[in-house]
Amino acid sequence: MSLPVxxxxxxxxxxxxxxxxxxxxxxxxxxEAMTEIVAERGLHGTTIAAVAKQAxxxxxxxxxxxxxxxxxxxxxxxxxxEWPANLIAAAFEGGECWRASILAGLExxxxxxxxxPALARVCVIDALAGPQAALEHRARLLEPLxxxxxxxxxxxxxxxQPPPHTAEAVVVSVAGLLHARMVSGQAPPxxxxxxxxxxxxxxxxxxxxxxxxxxxxxxxRSHAIARERFARPPALRVPIPKQLHHARASRAxxxxxxxxxxxxxxxxxxxxxxxxxxxxxxxxxxxxxEEIEVLxxxxxxxxxxxxxxxxxxx
Numbered sequence: 001m002s003l004p005v006x007x008x009x010x011x012x013x014x015x016x017x018x019x020x021x022x023x024x025x026x027x028x029x030x031x032e033a034m035t036e037i038v039a040e041r042g043l044h045g046t047t048i049a050a051v052a053k054q055a056x057x058x059x060x061x062x063x064x065x066x067x068x069x070x071x072x073x074x075x076x077x078x079x080x081x082e083w084p085a086n087l088i089a090a091a092f093e094g095g096e097c098w099r100a101s102i103l104a105g106l107e108x109x110x111x112x113x114x115x116x117p118a119l120a121r122v123c124v125i126d127a128l129a130g131p132q133a134a135l136e137h138r139a140r141l142l143e144p145l146x147x148x149x150x151x152x153x154x155x156x157x158x159x160x161q162p163p164p165h166t167a168e169a170v171v172v173s174v175a176g177l178l179h180a181r182m183v184s185g186q187a188p189p190x191x192x193x194x195x196x197x198x199x200x201x202x203x204x205x206x207x208x209x210x211x212x213x214x215x216x217x218x219x220x221r222s223h224a225i226a227r228e229r230f231a232r233p234p235a236l237r238v239p240i241p242k243q244l245h246h247a248r249a250s251r252a253x254x255x256x257x258x259x260x261x262x263x264x265x266x267x268x269x270x271x272x273x274x275x276x277x278x279x280x281x282x283x284x285x286x287x288x289x290e291e292i293e294v295l296x297x298x299x300x301x302x303x304x305x306x307x308x309x310x311x312x313x314x
Contacts, residue, residue, distance in 0.1 A: 029057065077130060080119050089104040114191055195221075199211045266308070
């Protein structure tokens with residue numbers, strides 16, 4: 001007995017959805033593998049064979065997903081660099097004044113770089129050595145950050161306004177300093193640079209007094225971050241699930257860190273916050289973390305989003 005036409009259509013849609021989900025998971029694994037191999041070998045030492053083996057996919061699957069190492073790297077740069085850019089913008093918007101926003105944005109960036117060393121290398125070093133498309137994407141991401149830095153200009157008297165391209169020069173010089181520190185092995189922790197970078201960014205706009213105050217606040221905050229990192233009482237420590245220790249678990253760790261700062265976030269907010277483009281990938285990741293009891297979910301019901309929080313293991 002054959003299925004009715006409408007049932008056959010539903011079955012095809014179901015199978016199509018499954019295939020799409022599998023393809024998205026394969027693409028995600030490929031980019032995670034790219035992150036690790038590029039961090040270890042550099043872009044020019046990365047091969048399709050090495051990435052495919054690490055991602056547990058065939059070379060054909062890699063070719064169907066991205067075509068070449070260079071195209072996969074461009075996709076990686078687009079995904080990886082959007083994450084810190086979004087973190088910076090969100091932190092900046094929460095500042096009570098421009099100087100506080102500069103400190104908050106810098107802190108968000110430096111904490112990210114310390115928390116994700118492989119991704120930090122892609123953002124700070126490898127993106128500069130990549131194809132033209134990767135460089136163009138990086139440049140596009142810097143534009144809104146430059147606008148945020150330059151937003152103080154309209155509050156200053158014309159006589160105190162710096163030259164028109166000062167904000168761009170400041171943002172580019174901060175990126176260059178981070179690059180130099182990483183290449184020379186003088187960082188991480190990047191958070192120790194918070195006061196120095198804040199002073200560098202504030203001085204051209206508000207002068208030496210405000211810049212010195214920003215440096216003082218930044219230094220105090222960097223010391224507090226260091227204390228928070230190492231001073232948690234042993235009795236409060238919870239063993240980290242082995243799945244989060246895995247080298248390819250950077251996205252899972254990012255999800256946990258995001259929910260630590262944003263409890264109750266929905267699937268869509270989490271995807272946006274950690275730089276996942278496809279909601280299906282985010283849903284798969286969240287389900288996996290729920291399965292290992294890192295996250296808990298409050299179902300929103302019909303038409304309402306889920307609300308995710310860390311469990312005691314998170």
